[in-house]
Amino acid sequence: xxxxxxxxxxxxxxxDVNTQRWFFVDHVNKKTSWDDPRPAYYSARERKxxxxxxxxxxxxxxxxxxxxxxxxxxxxxxxxxR
Numbered sequence: 001x002x003x004x005x006x007x008x009x010x011x012x013x014x015x016d017v018n019t020q021r022w023f024f025v026d027h028v029n030k031k032t033s034w035d036d037p038r039p040a041y042y043s044a045r046e047r048k049x050x051x052x053x054x055x056x057x058x059x060x061x062x063x064x065x066x067x068x069x070x071x072x073x074x075x076x077x078x079x080x081x082r
Contacts, residue, residue, distance in 0.1 A: 008041040 002022060007013060010027045013036075024033050 003036055003038040005038050005042060008037050011037055 012025050013022050
């Protein structure tokens with residue numbers, strides 16, 4: 001049974017009229033194969049997506065527009081209103 005997912009980039013499929021079997025052409029590596037490249041391609045893609053989603057996102061500390069020294073020096077200038 002032929003896989004119904006799209007072929008990986010730069011691949012195409014053809015039916016061999018003599019054997020009535022599908023074969024696959026890899027235009028990047030200039031090779032042909034009887035083996036459908038989709039199972040390996042999509043399995044590798046799913047692993048890549050899973051591992052990239054499994055890692056927690058790196059947290060970024062917020063940045064301040066003012067330096068600590070300027071914040072501290074301005075602190076004593078005006079008293080809090082109550």
